[in-house]
Amino acid sequence: MRSAEFDRSHVLEQAMHTFMEHGYAKASMQKLTQATGLHPGSIYCAFGSKKGLFIEAVSYYHQQKLLAFEALFSDDQAVLSSLKQLLANTVQECVQNTCAKVCLLTRSLNEIEGQDPEIAQLLATNLQQIEHSLGEQIARAQRQGEAISDEAPLALARFITMGIYGMRTYAFTNADQNILEQMSAQLLRAIQKH
Amino acid sequence: MRSAEFDRSHVLEQAMHTFMEHGYAKASMQKLTQATGLHPGSIYCAFGSKKGLFIEAVSYYHQQKLLAFEALFSDDQAVLSSLKQLLANTVQECVQNTCAKVCLLTRSLNEIEGQDPEIAQLLATNLQQIEHSLGEQIARAQRQGEAISDEAPLALARFITMGIYGMRTYAFTNADQNILEQMSAQLLRAIQKH
DNA sequence: AGGACTCTTGAATGAACATTCAAGTATATC
DNA sequence: GATATACTTGAATGTTCATTCAAGAGTCCT
Numbered sequence: 001m002r003s004a005e006f007d008r009s010h011v012l013e014q015a016m017h018t019f020m021e022h023g024y025a026k027a028s029m030q031k032l033t034q035a036t037g038l039h040p041g042s043i044y045c046a047f048g049s050k051k052g053l054f055i056e057a058v059s060y061y062h063q064q065k066l067l068a069f070e071a072l073f074s075d076d077q078a079v080l081s082s083l084k085q086l087l088a089n090t091v092q093e094c095v096q097n098t099c100a101k102v103c104l105l106t107r108s109l110n111e112i113e114g115q116d117p118e119i120a121q122l123l124a125t126n127l128q129q130i131e132h133s134l135g136e137q138i139a140r141a142q143r144q145g146e147a148i149s150d151e152a153p154l155a156l157a158r159f160i161t162m163g164i165y166g167m168r169t170y171a172f173t174n175a176d177q178n179i180l181e182q183m184s185a186q187l188l189r190a191i192q193k194h
Numbered sequence: 195m196r197s198a199e200f201d202r203s204h205v206l207e208q209a210m211h212t213f214m215e216h217g218y219a220k221a222s223m224q225k226l227t228q229a230t231g232l233h234p235g236s237i238y239c240a241f242g243s244k245k246g247l248f249i250e251a252v253s254y255y256h257q258q259k260l261l262a263f264e265a266l267f268s269d270d271q272a273v274l275s276s277l278k279q280l281l282a283n284t285v286q287e288c289v290q291n292t293c294a295k296v297c298l299l300t301r302s303l304n305e306i307e308g309q310d311p312e313i314a315q316l317l318a319t320n321l322q323q324i325e326h327s328l329g330e331q332i333a334r335a336q337r338q339g340e341a342i343s344d345e346a347p348l349a350l351a352r353f354i355t356m357g358i359y360g361m362r363t364y365a366f367t368n369a370d371q372n373i374l375e376q377m378s379a380q381l382l383r384a385i386q387k388h
Numbered sequence: 389a390g391g392a393c394t395c396t397t398g399a400a401t402g403a404a405c406a407t408t409c410a411a412g413t414a415t416a417t418c
Numbered sequence: 419g420a421t422a423t424a425c426t427t428g429a430a431t432g433t434t435c436a437t438t439c440a441a442g443a444g445t446c447c448t
Contacts, residue, residue, distance in 0.1 A: 021308055022308060022309070023219075023305060023307070023308075023309070025217075025219040025220060026219060026309055028434080028435065028436085029435075029436055029437080030434085030435085030436095038396095039396065039397055039398060040397090040398075040436080040437070040438085041395090041396065041397060041398075041437095041438080041439080042395080042396060042397080044436090044437065044438075045395075045396085049436080049437080050436065050437090099308070102307060102308075106304070106363050107304050107305075107307065109363065109366045109367065110300070110301050110304035110305060110363060110366065111217060111301075111304060111305045113217070113296060113301065113366055114215055114216060114217075114293070114296075115216070115217070115220060120366070123367075124366065124367040124368070127367050128367055128368070155376055155380070158364070158373060158376075158377065159377060159380045161360075161364065162357065162360035162361055162363075162364045162377055163356065163357070163360055164360070165359070165360040165363035165364055166355075166356035166357055166358070166359040166360025166361075166363070167356055167360075168363075169300050169303065169304060169356075169359035169360070169362075169363065170352070170355065170356045170359055172303045172304065172307055172314070172318065173303065173317075173318040173321050173322055174318070174322070179352060182349055182352075183352065183353060183356055186349070186353045186384065189384070190380065190383070190384035194388065222404075222405065222406085223405075223406055223407080224404085224405085232426095233426065233427055233428065234406085234407070234408085234427090234428075235407095235408080235409080235425090235426065235427060235428075236425080236426060236427080238406090238407065238408075239425075239426085243406080243407080244406065244407090389448100390447105390448090391446105391447090391448090392445105392446090392447085392448105393444105393445085393446085393447100394443100394444085394445085394446100395442105395443085395444075395445095396441105396442080396443070396444090397439105397440100397441085397442075397443090398439105398441100399438105399439100399440105399441105400437105400438085400439085400440105401436105401437080401438075401439100402435100402436100402437090402438105403434105403435080403436090403437100404433105404434085404435075404436100405432100405433080405434070405435080406431105406432100406433085406434100407430105407431080407432090407433100408429105408430085408431075408432100409427105409428105409429100409430090409431100410427100410429105410430105411426105411427085411428100411429105412425105412426080412427070412428105413424100413425080413426070413427090414423105414424085414425075414426085415422105415423085415424080415425090416421100416422090416423080416424095417420100417421090417422085417423095418419100418420090418421090418422105
């Protein structure tokens, strides 16, 4: 026996950054071997293929986003203020000048469309899971009497989710923090009671 | 002298469809020659490169969208009803099962990020032009006393634009017509007077 | 210490890619 | 109809790509 010499999390972290920076197609194996420090053979041994590595990197990204979401929406805090923070964090990501400005899930979903149904399905499922969690939080806000619209919580969650997707694409045309903050405020207002 | 044997508009139309279906990177010259009926040499003679062909195909797409926009927002009609129709048309595109479901501009913008600043700039400029036209229409609606929020027309136009971008990405996760129509209604409500 | 097992290495492989160009072909002008 | 001037053709080019694999090296067990 002999255990693998590399730290799987660290490799996935680097691969994730490479895919975020270059997209799926343009993240060549050469870039991936440089970023991860692994040789081609090791990547194929550990992940099977470039696609396999991508799928694990996506899952790694998704896991991180889920954890951040759960940390943000802790039970002892108003849902609306957590939501406001979620949008503020998204804006902060969008105005970065690093690969952190992109959402690996939404960017890859746009790229992969019509190419690989298996990857598209994985991305969609991951995004829907976050949307679903958001729906639960909005339902909680309604139960707790926060000043939120009495529409179906899932409809409100979808609307916010769509808004975040839209902001991410919008930021590629104009990564102006003030504009993105104004959009966040408009989104929040749209789901509040008035 | 001898005039070109192919119809430039027809070639751009076919190239546009190929880029919409496969994205920029995966639309290989082989697929492009098959779709357009042109041989590689002819494409390079007429458009310089794959990138040159893409840029012209994007401009062709943009031109079409601008014409459709102007036809929709004719002067003798309430802006809000044209806007409603614009969103309904977008939903119809999103639920198609053909390449017509994607917006070449937003999809390419997501794909190209961090790869080719020249193309990114072109896409952003084209998208901003439509956003700007929408802003003018919203200003007109305000002047004509339609039941629309009295926020800055550009801010409202940005919000709708963002919403459309969001719906397009959302549709990749769940192309349900009812859901997309509900989102459209939520977007419209958010910019109306209340 | 020796042998068995497994992981690592990185050059080699073949496919797919964008691009070029010399030969071929059609048109226009005189 | 001859010549010049384009446009068309598609095989060839060189590059880049994902992937493989045989040789090498490390680790564990007896």
